[in-house]
Amino acid sequence: MNQQDLESRFQDKIDREVKIEAKDWMPDAYRKTLIRQISQHAHSEVVGMLPEGNWITRAPSLRRKAALLAKVQDEGGHGLYLYAAAETMGVSRDQLLDELHTGKAKYSSIFNYPALSWADMGAIGWLVDGAAIMNQVMLQRTSYGPYSRAMIRICKEESFHQRQGYEILLTLVRGSAEQKAMAQDSLNRWWWPSLMMFGPSDAESTHSAQSMAWKIKRKSNDVLRQAFVDATVPQAQYLGLTIPDPDLKWNEETGHWEFGPIDWDEFWNVVKGNGICNRQRLRDRVNAHEEGAWVRDAALAYAEKKQARKAVVTP
Amino acid sequence: MKDWPLWEVFIRSRNGLDHKHVGSLHAADWEMAIENARDVYTRRNEGVSIWVVESKYIHASDPEEQDSMFESARDKVYRHPTFYDIPDEVGHM
Numbered sequence: 001m002n003q004q005d006l007e008s009r010f011q012d013k014i015d016r017e018v019k020i021e022a023k024d025w026m027p028d029a030y031r032k033t034l035i036r037q038i039s040q041h042a043h044s045e046v047v048g049m050l051p052e053g054n055w056i057t058r059a060p061s062l063r064r065k066a067a068l069l070a071k072v073q074d075e076g077g078h079g080l081y082l083y084a085a086a087e088t089m090g091v092s093r094d095q096l097l098d099e100l101h102t103g104k105a106k107y108s109s110i111f112n113y114p115a116l117s118w119a120d121m122g123a124i125g126w127l128v129d130g131a132a133i134m135n136q137v138m139l140q141r142t143s144y145g146p147y148s149r150a151m152i153r154i155c156k157e158e159s160f161h162q163r164q165g166y167e168i169l170l171t172l173v174r175g176s177a178e179q180k181a182m183a184q185d186s187l188n189r190w191w192w193p194s195l196m197m198f199g200p201s202d203a204e205s206t207h208s209a210q211s212m213a214w215k216i217k218r219k220s221n222d223v224l225r226q227a228f229v230d231a232t233v234p235q236a237q238y239l240g241l242t243i244p245d246p247d248l249k250w251n252e253e254t255g256h257w258e259f260g261p262i263d264w265d266e267f268w269n270v271v272k273g274n275g276i277c278n279r280q281r282l283r284d285r286v287n288a289h290e291e292g293a294w295v296r297d298a299a300l301a302y303a304e305k306k307q308a309r310k311a312v313v314t315p
Numbered sequence: 316m317k318d319w320p321l322w323e324v325f326i327r328s329r330n331g332l333d334h335k336h337v338g339s340l341h342a343a344d345w346e347m348a349i350e351n352a353r354d355v356y357t358r359r360n361e362g363v364s365i366w367v368v369e370s371k372y373i374h375a376s377d378p379e380e381q382d383s384m385f386e387s388a389r390d391k392v393y394r395h396p397t398f399y400d401i402p403d404e405v406g407h408m
Contacts, residue, residue, distance in 0.1 A: 296319065
Protein backbone atom coordinates (compact mmCIF):
# COMPACT_ATOMS: atom_id res chain seq x y z
CA MET A 1 0.00 0.00 0.00
CA ASN A 2 1.41 3.41 -0.89
CA GLN A 3 1.65 6.38 1.46
CA GLN A 4 -1.48 8.04 0.13
CA ASP A 5 -3.62 4.91 0.53
CA LEU A 6 -2.31 4.40 4.04
CA GLU A 7 -3.13 7.97 4.93
CA SER A 8 -6.64 7.86 3.55
CA ARG A 9 -7.31 4.54 5.29
CA PHE A 10 -6.02 6.10 8.51
CA GLN A 11 -8.25 9.17 8.17
CA ASP A 12 -11.19 6.91 7.35
CA LYS A 13 -10.70 5.05 10.64
CA ILE A 14 -10.59 8.35 12.49
CA ASP A 15 -13.77 9.51 10.78
CA ARG A 16 -15.53 6.27 11.70
CA GLU A 17 -14.47 6.79 15.36
CA VAL A 18 -12.25 3.70 15.32
CA LYS A 19 -9.47 4.22 17.87
CA ILE A 20 -5.86 4.08 16.70
CA GLU A 21 -3.79 1.57 18.67
CA ALA A 22 -0.04 1.46 19.28
CA LYS A 23 0.97 -0.94 16.52
CA ASP A 24 -1.40 0.47 13.87
CA TRP A 25 0.00 2.43 10.96
CA MET A 26 -0.12 6.19 11.57
CA PRO A 27 1.31 9.25 9.80
CA ASP A 28 4.62 10.46 11.23
CA ALA A 29 3.11 13.85 12.00
CA TYR A 30 0.30 12.22 14.03
CA ARG A 31 2.87 10.28 16.03
CA LYS A 32 5.02 13.38 16.52
CA THR A 33 2.10 15.55 17.58
CA LEU A 34 0.93 12.98 20.10
CA ILE A 35 4.37 12.36 21.58
CA ARG A 36 4.73 16.12 22.03
CA GLN A 37 1.26 16.56 23.52
CA ILE A 38 1.22 13.47 25.77
CA SER A 39 4.72 14.05 27.12
CA GLN A 40 3.98 17.73 27.72
CA HIS A 41 0.90 16.59 29.62
CA ALA A 42 2.97 14.07 31.63
CA HIS A 43 5.59 16.70 32.44
CA SER A 44 2.82 19.01 33.68
CA GLU A 45 1.59 16.35 36.11
CA VAL A 46 5.10 15.86 37.44
CA VAL A 47 6.09 19.54 37.68
CA GLY A 48 2.61 20.24 39.07
CA MET A 49 3.60 18.37 42.22
CA LEU A 50 6.26 20.96 43.06
CA PRO A 51 4.13 23.99 44.07
CA GLU A 52 1.94 21.72 46.21
CA GLY A 53 4.73 19.65 47.73
CA ASN A 54 5.93 22.81 49.41
CA TRP A 55 2.64 23.04 51.35
CA ILE A 56 2.35 19.45 52.58
CA THR A 57 4.32 20.19 55.76
CA ARG A 58 2.42 23.46 56.24
CA ALA A 59 -1.13 22.13 55.87
CA PRO A 60 -3.32 23.49 58.68
CA SER A 61 -4.75 20.13 59.79
CA LEU A 62 -4.15 16.41 59.45
CA ARG A 63 -7.23 16.14 57.22
CA ARG A 64 -5.88 18.74 54.81
CA LYS A 65 -2.44 17.20 54.91
CA ALA A 66 -3.74 13.72 54.06
CA ALA A 67 -5.80 15.15 51.18
CA LEU A 68 -2.86 17.11 49.77
CA LEU A 69 -0.57 14.10 50.04
CA ALA A 70 -3.13 11.96 48.23
CA LYS A 71 -3.51 14.60 45.52
CA VAL A 72 0.23 14.88 44.95
CA GLN A 73 0.51 11.08 44.89
CA ASP A 74 -2.26 10.97 42.26
CA GLU A 75 -0.32 13.46 40.16
CA GLY A 76 2.74 11.22 40.25
CA GLY A 77 0.50 8.38 39.11
CA HIS A 78 -1.05 10.49 36.35
CA GLY A 79 2.41 11.37 35.10
CA LEU A 80 3.15 7.66 34.96
CA TYR A 81 -0.03 6.79 32.99
CA LEU A 82 0.84 9.48 30.48
CA TYR A 83 4.53 8.61 30.12
CA ALA A 84 3.45 5.00 29.55
CA ALA A 85 1.00 6.14 26.84
CA ALA A 86 3.77 8.16 25.15
CA GLU A 87 6.14 5.20 25.37
CA THR A 88 3.71 3.08 23.32
CA MET A 89 4.65 5.35 20.42
CA GLY A 90 8.27 4.27 20.55
CA VAL A 91 10.02 6.88 22.69
CA SER A 92 11.86 5.93 25.88
CA ARG A 93 11.17 7.32 29.33
CA ASP A 94 14.76 8.52 29.56
CA GLN A 95 14.42 10.43 26.32
CA LEU A 96 11.22 12.12 27.53
CA LEU A 97 12.72 13.09 30.88
CA ASP A 98 15.82 14.34 29.16
CA GLU A 99 13.75 16.66 27.00
CA LEU A 100 12.04 18.03 30.10
CA HIS A 101 15.28 18.50 31.99
CA THR A 102 17.07 20.24 29.14
CA GLY A 103 14.12 22.57 28.61
CA LYS A 104 13.41 21.21 25.14
CA ALA A 105 9.95 19.99 26.17
CA LYS A 106 7.39 22.28 27.76
CA TYR A 107 4.99 21.75 30.64
CA SER A 108 1.92 23.78 31.55
CA SER A 109 2.97 27.37 32.26
CA ILE A 110 0.59 27.59 35.19
CA PHE A 111 3.16 25.83 37.36
CA ASN A 112 5.61 28.67 36.84
CA TYR A 113 3.51 30.81 39.17
CA PRO A 114 4.33 30.65 42.89
CA ALA A 115 2.00 29.20 45.54
CA LEU A 116 2.30 31.96 48.13
CA SER A 117 -0.39 31.18 50.70
CA TRP A 118 -2.44 28.26 51.97
CA ALA A 119 -5.40 29.66 50.02
CA ASP A 120 -3.40 28.90 46.86
CA MET A 121 -3.84 25.19 47.60
CA GLY A 122 -7.55 25.89 47.39
CA ALA A 123 -7.35 28.00 44.23
CA ILE A 124 -5.05 25.51 42.48
CA GLY A 125 -7.43 22.63 43.17
CA TRP A 126 -10.52 24.61 42.22
CA LEU A 127 -9.22 26.57 39.20
CA VAL A 128 -6.11 24.82 37.90
CA ASP A 129 -7.48 21.32 38.30
CA GLY A 130 -10.88 22.60 37.17
CA ALA A 131 -9.39 23.91 33.93
CA ALA A 132 -7.36 20.72 33.47
CA ILE A 133 -10.50 18.62 33.95
CA MET A 134 -12.30 20.52 31.14
CA ASN A 135 -9.48 19.55 28.83
CA GLN A 136 -9.13 16.00 30.14
CA VAL A 137 -12.83 15.19 29.91
CA MET A 138 -12.61 16.04 26.20
CA LEU A 139 -9.42 13.98 25.81
CA GLN A 140 -11.14 10.83 27.09
CA ARG A 141 -12.53 10.64 23.53
CA THR A 142 -9.21 11.36 21.81
CA SER A 143 -8.45 9.15 18.79
CA TYR A 144 -5.33 7.43 20.18
CA GLY A 145 -6.39 4.43 22.30
CA PRO A 146 -3.62 4.41 24.96
CA TYR A 147 -3.99 8.18 25.50
CA SER A 148 -7.75 7.89 25.75
CA ARG A 149 -7.53 5.09 28.32
CA ALA A 150 -5.01 7.05 30.40
CA MET A 151 -7.40 10.02 30.35
CA ILE A 152 -10.37 7.94 31.47
CA ARG A 153 -8.35 6.70 34.43
CA ILE A 154 -7.14 10.21 35.25
CA CYS A 155 -10.61 11.78 35.07
CA LYS A 156 -11.96 9.19 37.52
CA GLU A 157 -9.36 10.30 40.05
CA GLU A 158 -9.25 13.99 39.31
CA SER A 159 -12.63 15.13 40.57
CA PHE A 160 -11.59 14.88 44.21
CA HIS A 161 -8.74 17.28 43.44
CA GLN A 162 -11.11 20.03 42.45
CA ARG A 163 -13.55 19.37 45.28
CA GLN A 164 -10.88 19.43 47.99
CA GLY A 165 -9.61 22.75 46.61
CA TYR A 166 -13.06 24.31 46.59
CA GLU A 167 -13.64 23.06 50.13
CA ILE A 168 -10.44 24.77 51.29
CA LEU A 169 -11.68 28.10 49.88
CA LEU A 170 -15.16 27.56 51.29
CA THR A 171 -13.65 27.12 54.74
CA LEU A 172 -11.52 30.26 54.35
CA VAL A 173 -14.40 32.50 53.18
CA ARG A 174 -16.44 31.38 56.18
CA GLY A 175 -13.55 32.25 58.50
CA SER A 176 -12.09 35.55 59.68
CA ALA A 177 -11.86 38.69 57.53
CA GLU A 178 -8.16 37.95 57.03
CA GLN A 179 -8.92 34.42 55.84
CA LYS A 180 -11.51 35.68 53.38
CA ALA A 181 -9.04 38.28 52.11
CA MET A 182 -6.48 35.53 51.65
CA ALA A 183 -8.97 33.58 49.51
CA GLN A 184 -9.74 36.68 47.42
CA ASP A 185 -6.06 37.44 46.93
CA SER A 186 -5.51 33.90 45.74
CA LEU A 187 -8.37 34.10 43.22
CA ASN A 188 -6.94 37.42 42.00
CA ARG A 189 -3.60 35.82 41.22
CA TRP A 190 -4.81 32.49 39.76
CA TRP A 191 -7.80 33.56 37.68
CA TRP A 192 -6.07 34.85 34.55
CA PRO A 193 -3.29 32.24 34.46
CA SER A 194 -6.04 29.59 34.70
CA LEU A 195 -7.79 31.02 31.63
CA MET A 196 -4.46 30.97 29.81
CA MET A 197 -4.14 27.23 30.50
CA PHE A 198 -6.42 26.53 27.53
CA GLY A 199 -3.77 27.93 25.21
CA PRO A 200 -3.84 30.64 22.56
CA SER A 201 -7.15 31.68 21.02
CA ASP A 202 -8.31 29.55 18.08
CA ALA A 203 -7.19 32.14 15.54
CA GLU A 204 -3.63 32.06 16.91
CA SER A 205 -3.32 28.37 17.67
CA THR A 206 -0.87 26.67 15.29
CA HIS A 207 -1.63 23.00 15.97
CA SER A 208 -5.38 23.20 16.42
CA ALA A 209 -6.84 22.57 12.95
CA GLN A 210 -4.86 19.40 12.25
CA SER A 211 -5.39 18.10 15.79
CA MET A 212 -9.14 18.55 15.37
CA ALA A 213 -9.10 16.75 12.00
CA TRP A 214 -7.23 13.84 13.60
CA LYS A 215 -9.62 14.01 16.57
CA ILE A 216 -6.70 14.28 18.96
CA LYS A 217 -8.60 17.31 20.26
CA ARG A 218 -12.37 17.38 19.99
CA LYS A 219 -13.05 20.93 21.13
CA SER A 220 -11.15 24.14 20.42
CA ASN A 221 -9.22 26.15 23.01
CA ASP A 222 -11.78 28.96 23.01
CA VAL A 223 -14.76 26.61 23.37
CA LEU A 224 -13.14 24.89 26.37
CA ARG A 225 -12.15 28.23 27.92
CA GLN A 226 -15.72 29.51 27.63
CA ALA A 227 -17.09 26.31 29.18
CA PHE A 228 -14.68 26.76 32.08
CA VAL A 229 -15.70 30.39 32.66
CA ASP A 230 -19.41 29.47 32.51
CA ALA A 231 -18.92 26.69 35.04
CA THR A 232 -16.68 28.67 37.38
CA VAL A 233 -18.37 32.08 37.71
CA PRO A 234 -21.36 30.73 39.69
CA GLN A 235 -18.94 28.82 41.94
CA ALA A 236 -17.07 32.07 42.68
CA GLN A 237 -20.38 33.79 43.43
CA TYR A 238 -21.27 31.03 45.89
CA LEU A 239 -17.96 31.64 47.65
CA GLY A 240 -18.76 35.34 47.77
CA LEU A 241 -15.52 36.14 45.97
CA THR A 242 -15.06 38.62 43.12
CA ILE A 243 -13.52 37.47 39.84
CA PRO A 244 -10.80 40.03 38.95
CA ASP A 245 -12.30 41.02 35.60
CA PRO A 246 -14.23 44.32 35.30
CA ASP A 247 -15.54 43.24 31.87
CA LEU A 248 -17.13 40.05 33.12
CA LYS A 249 -20.85 40.06 32.34
CA TRP A 250 -23.67 37.65 31.67
CA ASN A 251 -24.97 37.60 28.10
CA GLU A 252 -28.63 36.67 28.21
CA GLU A 253 -28.76 36.01 24.47
CA THR A 254 -25.82 33.62 24.15
CA GLY A 255 -26.23 32.12 27.61
CA HIS A 256 -22.52 32.65 28.28
CA TRP A 257 -20.37 34.77 30.56
CA GLU A 258 -18.40 37.32 28.53
CA PHE A 259 -14.93 38.04 29.83
CA GLY A 260 -12.27 40.68 29.21
CA PRO A 261 -9.16 40.38 27.03
CA ILE A 262 -6.41 37.96 28.10
CA ASP A 263 -2.87 39.34 28.43
CA TRP A 264 -1.19 37.11 25.86
CA ASP A 265 2.12 38.94 26.25
CA GLU A 266 2.27 37.60 29.78
CA PHE A 267 1.37 34.11 28.54
CA TRP A 268 4.13 34.02 25.91
CA ASN A 269 6.62 35.54 28.32
CA VAL A 270 6.08 32.69 30.78
CA VAL A 271 6.14 30.08 27.98
CA LYS A 272 9.50 31.47 26.88
CA GLY A 273 10.92 30.84 30.33
CA ASN A 274 10.58 34.23 32.00
CA GLY A 275 7.85 33.40 34.52
CA ILE A 276 8.39 33.88 38.23
CA CYS A 277 9.28 30.23 38.91
CA ASN A 278 10.48 28.74 35.59
CA ARG A 279 14.11 28.40 36.67
CA GLN A 280 13.26 27.17 40.16
CA ARG A 281 10.85 24.49 38.92
CA LEU A 282 13.30 23.11 36.39
CA ARG A 283 16.15 23.17 38.88
CA ASP A 284 14.06 21.30 41.50
CA ARG A 285 13.01 18.72 38.90
CA VAL A 286 16.56 18.13 37.69
CA ASN A 287 17.84 17.88 41.28
CA ALA A 288 15.15 15.36 42.22
CA HIS A 289 16.08 13.26 39.22
CA GLU A 290 19.83 13.43 39.75
CA GLU A 291 19.66 12.90 43.50
CA GLY A 292 17.46 9.86 42.92
CA ALA A 293 19.86 8.27 40.44
CA TRP A 294 21.58 6.12 43.07
CA VAL A 295 18.21 4.68 44.13
CA ARG A 296 17.42 3.64 40.57
CA ASP A 297 20.88 2.15 40.12
CA ALA A 298 20.77 0.35 43.45
CA ALA A 299 17.34 -1.18 42.74
CA LEU A 300 18.58 -2.54 39.45
CA ALA A 301 21.81 -3.88 40.98
CA TYR A 302 19.80 -5.57 43.74
CA ALA A 303 17.41 -7.13 41.22
CA GLU A 304 20.37 -8.46 39.24
CA LYS A 305 22.02 -9.83 42.36
CA LYS A 306 18.83 -11.64 43.39
CA GLN A 307 18.51 -13.07 39.89
CA ALA A 308 22.11 -14.29 39.92
CA ARG A 309 21.71 -15.90 43.35
CA LYS A 310 18.57 -17.72 42.20
CA ALA A 311 20.42 -19.02 39.16
CA VAL A 312 23.08 -20.54 41.39
CA VAL A 313 20.65 -22.11 43.89
CA THR A 314 18.16 -23.64 41.43
CA PRO A 315 19.58 -26.69 39.63
CA MET B 316 22.19 4.34 33.52
CA LYS B 317 20.33 1.26 32.33
CA ASP B 318 16.55 1.61 32.10
CA TRP B 319 14.40 -0.47 34.39
CA PRO B 320 12.50 -2.99 32.27
CA LEU B 321 8.89 -2.35 31.26
CA TRP B 322 6.09 -4.45 32.78
CA GLU B 323 2.45 -4.89 31.80
CA VAL B 324 0.00 -4.84 34.69
CA PHE B 325 -3.18 -6.94 34.96
CA ILE B 326 -5.67 -6.52 37.79
CA ARG B 327 -8.55 -8.64 39.03
CA SER B 328 -11.04 -6.13 40.40
CA ARG B 329 -12.84 -8.77 42.49
CA ASN B 330 -12.97 -12.53 42.76
CA GLY B 331 -15.00 -14.08 39.99
CA LEU B 332 -13.73 -11.68 37.33
CA ASP B 333 -10.81 -11.98 34.91
CA HIS B 334 -7.55 -10.14 35.35
CA LYS B 335 -7.69 -7.19 32.99
CA HIS B 336 -4.87 -5.19 31.45
CA VAL B 337 -4.74 -1.77 33.12
CA GLY B 338 -1.44 -0.27 31.95
CA SER B 339 2.29 -0.55 32.29
CA LEU B 340 5.20 0.64 34.40
CA HIS B 341 8.96 0.34 34.79
CA ALA B 342 10.44 -1.67 37.67
CA ALA B 343 13.74 -3.37 38.48
CA ASP B 344 12.15 -6.80 39.05
CA TRP B 345 8.75 -8.49 39.35
CA GLU B 346 8.41 -7.86 43.07
CA MET B 347 8.96 -4.15 42.65
CA ALA B 348 6.61 -4.20 39.66
CA ILE B 349 3.82 -5.61 41.85
CA GLU B 350 4.48 -3.09 44.62
CA ASN B 351 4.51 -0.19 42.17
CA ALA B 352 1.38 -1.53 40.45
CA ARG B 353 -0.36 -1.56 43.82
CA ASP B 354 0.72 2.04 44.46
CA VAL B 355 -0.38 3.44 41.11
CA TYR B 356 -3.21 1.23 39.89
CA THR B 357 -5.07 0.28 43.08
CA ARG B 358 -5.08 3.47 45.15
CA ARG B 359 -8.88 3.35 45.34
CA ASN B 360 -9.57 -0.34 45.98
CA GLU B 361 -9.54 -1.22 42.28
CA GLY B 362 -8.22 -4.71 42.80
CA VAL B 363 -7.80 -7.88 44.85
CA SER B 364 -5.06 -9.47 42.75
CA ILE B 365 -2.24 -8.26 40.49
CA TRP B 366 -0.37 -9.97 37.67
CA VAL B 367 2.71 -8.44 36.10
CA VAL B 368 4.56 -9.70 33.05
CA GLU B 369 7.61 -8.20 31.44
CA SER B 370 6.44 -6.53 28.24
CA LYS B 371 9.10 -8.23 26.12
CA TYR B 372 7.41 -11.59 26.71
CA ILE B 373 4.13 -10.48 25.12
CA HIS B 374 3.69 -11.44 21.49
CA ALA B 375 0.98 -9.76 19.47
CA SER B 376 -0.86 -10.34 16.22
CA ASP B 377 -0.02 -7.93 13.44
CA PRO B 378 -2.62 -5.17 13.04
CA GLU B 379 -1.73 -4.92 9.34
CA GLU B 380 -2.99 -8.48 8.95
CA GLN B 381 -6.13 -7.89 10.97
CA ASP B 382 -8.45 -8.46 8.01
CA SER B 383 -7.07 -11.82 6.91
CA MET B 384 -6.47 -12.91 10.50
CA PHE B 385 -10.10 -12.59 11.56
CA GLU B 386 -11.75 -13.03 8.19
CA SER B 387 -12.63 -16.69 8.55
CA ALA B 388 -15.08 -16.01 11.38
CA ARG B 389 -16.85 -13.25 9.51
CA ASP B 390 -18.99 -15.34 7.13
CA LYS B 391 -19.89 -18.05 9.61
CA VAL B 392 -23.22 -16.70 10.73
CA TYR B 393 -24.32 -20.25 11.55
CA ARG B 394 -22.16 -20.04 14.66
CA HIS B 395 -24.68 -17.65 16.19
CA PRO B 396 -27.96 -18.74 17.81
CA THR B 397 -30.02 -16.21 15.84
CA PHE B 398 -29.16 -18.09 12.59
CA TYR B 399 -31.65 -20.82 13.48
CA ASP B 400 -35.42 -20.40 13.08
CA ILE B 401 -37.34 -21.69 16.05
CA PRO B 402 -41.09 -20.94 16.23
CA ASP B 403 -42.13 -18.56 19.02
CA GLU B 404 -44.48 -21.24 20.44
CA VAL B 405 -41.46 -23.29 21.46
CA GLY B 406 -40.57 -20.58 23.94
CA HIS B 407 -37.13 -19.53 25.11
CA MET B 408 -34.31 -21.74 23.95
